[in-house]
Amino acid sequence: MKEIDLKLQGKIKRLTNKTFKFDKRVGEGWFSSVYFLKTKEIIKKHKPNDIVTMQFFQKKHGVLCGTDEVISLVQTFADHPEELEIHSLEDGDKIEPYETVLTITGPYQHFGYLEGVIDGIFARRTSVATNVYGVVKAARSSGKQKPVIFMGDRDDHFTQQAGDGYAAYIGGSQAQTTHAMNEWWGKEGVGTMPHALIQMFHGDLVAASHAYRDMYPNDRLMALVDYNNDVITDSLRVAREFRGTLDSVRVDTSGSMVDQYFFRNPDKMGDFDPTGVNAPLIIALRDALDAENFHDVKITVSGGFTAERIQAYEEANVPVDSYGVGSSLLAKTMSFTGDNVLLNGYHEAKQGRELRVNPKLERIYYS
Secondary structure, eight states: OOOOOOOOOSSSOOOEEEEEEHOOOGGGTSSSSSHHHHHHHHHHOOOOEEEEEEEOOOSSSEEEEEEEEEEHHHHHHSSSSOOEEEEEETOOEOOOOOOOOEEEEEEHHHHGGHHHHHHHHHHHHHHHHHHHHHHHHHHTTSSSSOOOOOOGGSEEEEGGGHHHHHHHHHHHHEEESTGGGGGGGGOOOOOOOOOHHHHHHOOHHHHHHHHHHHHOOOOOOEEOOTTTHHHHHHHEEEEEEETTEEEEEEEEOOOOOOOOHHHHHHHGGOOOBSSSSOOHHHHHHHHHHHHHTTOOOOOESSSSHHHHHHHHHHTTTTOOSSEOOOOGOOOOOOEEEEEEEEETTOOOOTTTOOOOOOOTTTEEEOO
16 A cells, blocks of 8 residues: 655645744743753853754654744744744654754854753654554555544643644544644544433433434534443444434443443354453444444444554454544654754764754744
């Protein structure tokens, strides 16, 4: 299959601080390591006219994210940012190990104290984008365009949602579950019902679905079918009740539970782990829906899915139409480094580091 390209298309201009809304204390050095702040003061006194080039890189293959945020950070908080020369890749670029993703040239005291903050932005955003890209690529490995829903709201502090949602978008996620996750790229959150809604109707999925449809008649109805740990029975109940209008069912069975289907059909047990969401259960669910001509009802699965697990499902042709993924997408997998590699135009760097010229870098002009 042809390699998929998930780079953001049709991007007209980079995002600015109108989007990011940085904490003003960044400019006070509140988020910078103290040794950077001390170095700034030393250089201001002893080397005020020297010009350095700082370059940023990391050591793995990945999908870059955070460039717009970093550029905006520098242009917002550097002293005399109009005097700095910045070259950068774009969000969504695929990067190689040790590839230079951004360089800044100018007086160290104007921007050097932002080094650690820049590293952190790149590390988090690129980690999420790369993780999501891996999951999306796995979900498409069978040749079908299967959506991945980013469900990371419960796996980290809420203040990270906007940036994580944007990074997930750069990585290829088609939907995010909160409005905040969509803030930077102008969309809205998606979702239908949690277990709490079904609980309020005493476990009656049909009643909960009717209440949902009453309040949101224009939504595509996705029923969450594992509340009673009997996904086939509840899926058929809601499909019969909403014949022709049920868009999909979502299976989110707890990893500590075995669905009732296997207790009714002990002969279906075999050499696999029957707990949680598992392939034999999803195959049985698809067969049961198809047997009653609910061929159009799609199946979404969630709960502990990773790129490796999705790849295994796709290779086995498990009949999943979309995947909901959360915690695995927020794992920190990338670490970035900023190094001064040129001093007044000449090589000067710690042993093992040197300027790595990258012709793909784009000159960024102060705005």
